[in-house]
Amino acid sequence: MGYRKLDERDIAYLKKVTEDGRVLTGSDISQDYSHDELGGVERAPEALVRVLSTGEVSDIMAYANREGIPVVTRGSGTGLVGAAVAIHGGIMLETTQMNRILELDRRNLTVTVEPGVLLMDLAQYVEENGLFYPPDPGEKSATIGGNISTNAGGMRAVKYGVTRDYVRALTVVLPTGEVVEFGGKTVKNSSGYSLLNLMIGSEGTLGVITRAVLKLVPLPGKTVSLLVPFADMEQAIEMVPVIVEAQIQATAIEFMERETILFAEEYLGKRFPDTRNDAYILLTFDGRNAEQVRAEYREVADLCLEHGAVDVFIVDTQERKQSVWNARGAFLEAIKASTTQMDECDVVVPRDRVADFIKYTHEVAGILNLRIPSFGHAGDGNLHVYLCRDDLAEDEWKEKLSLGFEMMYARAREYGGAVSGEHGIGYAKKEYLKEQLGDTQIGLMRRIKKAFDPNLILNPDKVI
Amino acid sequence: MGYRKLDERDIAYLKKVTEDGRVLTGSDISQDYSHDELGGVERAPEALVRVLSTGEVSDIMAYANREGIPVVTRGSGTGLVGAAVAIHGGIMLETTQMNRILELDRRNLTVTVEPGVLLMDLAQYVEENGLFYPPDPGEKSATIGGNISTNAGGMRAVKYGVTRDYVRALTVVLPTGEVVEFGGKTVKNSSGYSLLNLMIGSEGTLGVITRAVLKLVPLPGKTVSLLVPFADMEQAIEMVPVIVEAQIQATAIEFMERETILFAEEYLGKRFPDTRNDAYILLTFDGRNAEQVRAEYREVADLCLEHGAVDVFIVDTQERKQSVWNARGAFLEAIKASTTQMDECDVVVPRDRVADFIKYTHEVAGILNLRIPSFGHAGDGNLHVYLCRDDLAEDEWKEKLSLGFEMMYARAREYGGAVSGEHGIGYAKKEYLKEQLGDTQIGLMRRIKKAFDPNLILNPDKVI
Numbered sequence: 001m002g003y004r005k006l007d008e009r010d011i012a013y014l015k016k017v018t019e020d021g022r023v024l025t026g027s028d029i030s031q032d033y034s035h036d037e038l039g040g041v042e043r044a045p046e047a048l049v050r051v052l053s054t055g056e057v058s059d060i061m062a063y064a065n066r067e068g069i070p071v072v073t074r075g076s077g078t079g080l081v082g083a084a085v086a087i088h089g090g091i092m093l094e095t096t097q098m099n100r101i102l103e104l105d106r107r108n109l110t111v112t113v114e115p116g117v118l119l120m121d122l123a124q125y126v127e128e129n130g131l132f133y134p135p136d137p138g139e140k141s142a143t144i145g146g147n148i149s150t151n152a153g154g155m156r157a158v159k160y161g162v163t164r165d166y167v168r169a170l171t172v173v174l175p176t177g178e179v180v181e182f183g184g185k186t187v188k189n190s191s192g193y194s195l196l197n198l199m200i201g202s203e204g205t206l207g208v209i210t211r212a213v214l215k216l217v218p219l220p221g222k223t224v225s226l227l228v229p230f231a232d233m234e235q236a237i238e239m240v241p242v243i244v245e246a247q248i249q250a251t252a253i254e255f256m257e258r259e260t261i262l263f264a265e266e267y268l269g270k271r272f273p274d275t276r277n278d279a280y281i282l283l284t285f286d287g288r289n290a291e292q293v294r295a296e297y298r299e300v301a302d303l304c305l306e307h308g309a310v311d312v313f314i315v316d317t318q319e320r321k322q323s324v325w326n327a328r329g330a331f332l333e334a335i336k337a338s339t340t341q342m343d344e345c346d347v348v349v350p351r352d353r354v355a356d357f358i359k360y361t362h363e364v365a366g367i368l369n370l371r372i373p374s375f376g377h378a379g380d381g382n383l384h385v386y387l388c389r390d391d392l393a394e395d396e397w398k399e400k401l402s403l404g405f406e407m408m409y410a411r412a413r414e415y416g417g418a419v420s421g422e423h424g425i426g427y428a429k430k431e432y433l434k435e436q437l438g439d440t441q442i443g444l445m446r447r448i449k450k451a452f453d454p455n456l457i458l459n460p461d462k463v464i
Numbered sequence: 465m466g467y468r469k470l471d472e473r474d475i476a477y478l479k480k481v482t483e484d485g486r487v488l489t490g491s492d493i494s495q496d497y498s499h500d501e502l503g504g505v506e507r508a509p510e511a512l513v514r515v516l517s518t519g520e521v522s523d524i525m526a527y528a529n530r531e532g533i534p535v536v537t538r539g540s541g542t543g544l545v546g547a548a549v550a551i552h553g554g555i556m557l558e559t560t561q562m563n564r565i566l567e568l569d570r571r572n573l574t575v576t577v578e579p580g581v582l583l584m585d586l587a588q589y590v591e592e593n594g595l596f597y598p599p600d601p602g603e604k605s606a607t608i609g610g611n612i613s614t615n616a617g618g619m620r621a622v623k624y625g626v627t628r629d630y631v632r633a634l635t636v637v638l639p640t641g642e643v644v645e646f647g648g649k650t651v652k653n654s655s656g657y658s659l660l661n662l663m664i665g666s667e668g669t670l671g672v673i674t675r676a677v678l679k680l681v682p683l684p685g686k687t688v689s690l691l692v693p694f695a696d697m698e699q700a701i702e703m704v705p706v707i708v709e710a711q712i713q714a715t716a717i718e719f720m721e722r723e724t725i726l727f728a729e730e731y732l733g734k735r736f737p738d739t740r741n742d743a744y745i746l747l748t749f750d751g752r753n754a755e756q757v758r759a760e761y762r763e764v765a766d767l768c769l770e771h772g773a774v775d776v777f778i779v780d781t782q783e784r785k786q787s788v789w790n791a792r793g794a795f796l797e798a799i800k801a802s803t804t805q806m807d808e809c810d811v812v813v814p815r816d817r818v819a820d821f822i823k824y825t826h827e828v829a830g831i832l833n834l835r836i837p838s839f840g841h842a843g844d845g846n847l848h849v850y851l852c853r854d855d856l857a858e859d860e861w862k863e864k865l866s867l868g869f870e871m872m873y874a875r876a877r878e879y880g881g882a883v884s885g886e887h888g889i890g891y892a893k894k895e896y897l898k899e900q901l902g903d904t905q906i907g908l909m910r911r912i913k914k915a916f917d918p919n920l921i922l923n924p925d926k927v928i
Contacts, residue, residue: 107705107816130711153652162652164661165629178904185814187844188617188626188885190665192897192927193909197628197661201654218711241571247594247682292756350649352571380651421652433656440642444915445657451911463656 003070003088003460006046010069014049014091017059022050022097032077033092034085037139040343040428041082045072045092052097054171054179054210061208062177064091064457071175072459073204075116075143079150080344081426083203083462090457093208095145101125102211108185109216110168115145115209122214132219134160136252137422138329145209151201153422155252155284155328158379160217162422164200171211172199175453185213198448203424204459206452220286222293223251225315227324228304229277233257235308236279237355240378242307243283244351248296252284253379254328255354260335260375264327267334272327273320277310281378282324331375332384339371339388343401343428347412348382348421357415361385364407368400382421405432425463433463467534467552467924470510474533478513478555481523486514486561497556500543501603504807504892507549509536509556516561518635518643518674525672526641528555528921535639536923537668539580539607543614544808545890547667547926554921557672559609565589566675572649573680574632579609579673586678596683598624600716601886602793609673615665617886619716619748619792622843624681626886628664635675636663639917649677662912667888668923670916684750686757687715689779691788692768693741697721699772700743701819704842706771707747708815712760716748717843718792719818724799724839728791731798736791737784741774745842746788795839796848803835803852807865807892811876812846812885824875825849831871832864846885869896889927897927 006025014023025047034044051057064071070090077084086092099116104126111126111133120140126133137147137154146152148170153162169183182196183189189196199206230236233255240253257279261272274280283300287293301312315324336342349357358374361383365372371390376383387404389397409419409432419425419432434442445464449456470489478487489511498508515521528535534554541548550556563580568590575590575597584604590597601611601618610616612634617626633647646660647653653660663670694700697719704717721743725736738744747764751757765776779788800806813821822838825847829836835854840847851868853861873883873896883889883896898906909928913920 151654186812190615190884191882348650418655420654447915
């Protein structure tokens with residue numbers, strides 16, 4: 001709130017340390033930079049700087065810190081909670097041109113990248129080299145820097161864990177301009193507080209990531225999915241604890257409702273293998289070879305049929321894989337295209353409460369007379385629930401949205417869940433985080449923020 | 465340094481909130497509580513309190529915070545860096561009587577425990593229930609609270625990761641006495657800064673852990689080890705990057721020298737399967753069934769023979785497993801018994817620098833004319849290197865110890881390594897941590913410490 005406006009001297013400084021026309025101001029900054037994917041909060045930065053190096057970022061941060069200018073870092077802008085929106089104006093550092101893959105270390109199984117590398121480019125690069133970066137969020141055009149900043153999860157978390165589990169080291173420019181290295185190429189580390197883990201998931205509020213060393217694993221030799229239709233969602237979701245108890249390690253367990261699949265069919269203009277049933281789970285298994293994978297998916301197929309599955313479709317051909325996974329990847333966009341405006345609830349609950357929670361979203365939809373489609377990661381308890389405005393008037397929409405969020409986050413808390421499983425808190429979910437964690441934890445986080453950013457100039461008023 | 469002594473009023477308070485003779489003072493406190501396993505630093509607490517509940521810990525912390533009394537938490541005292549020694553006197557909270565296993569949740573694959581549960585009791589309990597807690601440090605009589613506080617690693621980190629990867633939630637009493645819950649039973653979480661991960665590995669300096677929810681995995685159906693002798697250590701260790709590059713997922717890859725094995729034979733009075741060669745690696749493979757495991761270990765056995773292994777012993781029978789793993793578990797004690805006094809260097813380096821580092825420890829041994837046996841986790845780059853006093857005079861020993869440490873930590877830094885892989889910093893390794901991380905990172909850690917513990921009463925002057 002109390003930040004001063006940029007003046008000509010500031011712009012001159014930014015141009016001096018970056019050169020080459022990489023500083024944009026005023027109407028030269030595209031409207032895209034004023035919001036993220038969901039657009040719940042909008043404001044243009046006063047200067048957009050397309051940074052290229054740790055040194056540039058360090059110079060700019062030191063200057064901004066001295067001058068009290070707010071700075072926000074932005075990757076591809078695919079966020080959903082406003083974390084990368086310049087709500088106080090100031091400087092936006094765009095990292096998408098820092099997109100080099102710097103090193104593939106086969107002896108330590110690591111890849112070193114700049115923060116602007118896109119997730120899809122990273123996946124392609126390592127897989128071409130016979131290696132595997134497991135985190136697999138639906139949004140493949142996100143940057144790895146953004147993924148680290150939100151501790152992105154994705155489909156394969158059931159087996160492989162989340163982004164946090166694959167970050168070995170970060171080069172970080174602190175809000176003061178100092179450059180530090182958190183972590184290293186080592187597998188183990190018990191050397192002081194884990195600043196590395198504090199940085200991961202801090203949504204650009206504690207420092208600017210300018211380089212990351214990521215852990216890789218062997219590329220699975222074989223991957224097969226099963227698409228399993230059920231008569232209703234409760235039955236479908238109840239498969240998750242059954243599979244967990246049977247101790248079979250699925251890579252991914254996604255759930256989807258017919259309505260969402262139909263939106264995706266329409267959005268993509270492509271057919272899905274089956275749309276005759278109300279509820280589906282999509283399971284993936286991977287392993288070193290076909291035999292190992294076959295043994296696992298057959299056992300699960302039998303379990304599903306024993307527990308009421310209508311059928312089991314094996315998704316093994318390239319064509320069918322594309323049809324199913326392209327649809328899954330398009331759900332967010334498809335639901336967005338089905339309505340005038342929407343907002344998302346990215347709750348996570350213990351795996352055995354997913355069915356209860358989805359049932360509750362249907363109740364909320366009934367009570368508020370609001371359309372609330374959902375899909376998500378049944379296998380790790382992370383749901384994506386969409387509140388759709390459709391033809392509601394502004395006032396009514398705001399009121400129902402607020403009520404809907406409150407009801408759902410309260411229920412998630414009751415179940416021992418959390419506000420966000422993978423999309424973060426940003427600007428949009430701050431109040432709900434506060435309700436979840438309480439004053440003591442928020443107080444600790446505020447003091448940690450101060451420990452990194454004494455003048456509160458880096459992405460201020462986000463998360464806490 | 466500036467802490468006041470406990471007086472009668474303080475003791476009366478401690479007795480009031482705990483009852484039942486669980487407060488000991490003066491000569492009633494056994495000498496054992498003055499030091500840890502390595503005994504590099506000694507001091508008795510003024511009061512030892514055998515706590516039983518979160519409520520008691522909260523009352524005592526609130527009191528100590530108000531009164532400016534230092535508090536240190538102790539589990540089994542198996543630490544190696546003095547982290548649980550009451551260097552300023554004050555109150556010691558002993559957690560070993562908080563040793564209940566509170567819940568096994570099969571639907572979410574978690575176990576909830578009190579901090580004083582011993583690692584061996586936890587392992588036995590979950591395995592009897594067909595489940596598996598993968599972290600496997602050599603010291604099985606450590607408490608789980610201590611393991612979380614040091615982010616303990618152990619043998620199986622190559623495949624399964626370290627303690628950090630298995631902690632889903634912690635109940636923590638803050639230095640102010642406030643009680644908080646970090647994390648939850650959920651698999652994913654992107655809801656604010658990860659206070660959970662900050663707490664893990666903080667060596668009792670940020671809060672007192674009074675309850676933990678741990679992630680479990682399915683119990684492997686089959687486990688087989690290979691004992692592989694080589695003519696020299698370099699050849700043995702060079703197998704690690706070869707196996708990593710071949711993308712075979714070993715569970716554990718340990719290295720051991722003949723000398724260490726001979727100490728263990730003598731210490732245990734039991735024979736090891738083979739002691740004719742200078743260097744050995746011990747590999748473990750586990751999986752759902754015998755076929756899967758056999759395919760992996762055969763491939764590795766062939767690779768080892770191609771790369772100069774003298775032989776390959778399959779460790780599959782119960783008898784041989786015991787002979788090999790009991791010896792491995794006794795290395796620290798056996799080396800300790802072979803000398804008058806020793807200190808440990810728990811460095812971790814990138815996996816491809818392990819052979820270089822061991823070679824360097826031999827050089828240091830030559831330069832200083834000091835015996836420096838070592839063993840450790842070749843598969844994750846974490847070495848346990850022991851500087852042995854033998855018949856050196858006090859002055860000479862101190863000088864050589866200090867020189868030896870400086871040389872080895874400097875080399876580890878050069879290789880991109882860290883001061884500690886799994887045993888922590890505590891009191892003994894503070895200076896080396898400072899050299900590794902530099903003033904900026906130590907400054908961040910100090911400010912974080914202040915954010916949790918404004919009066920610096922909880923385990924003061926440890927880590928940083």
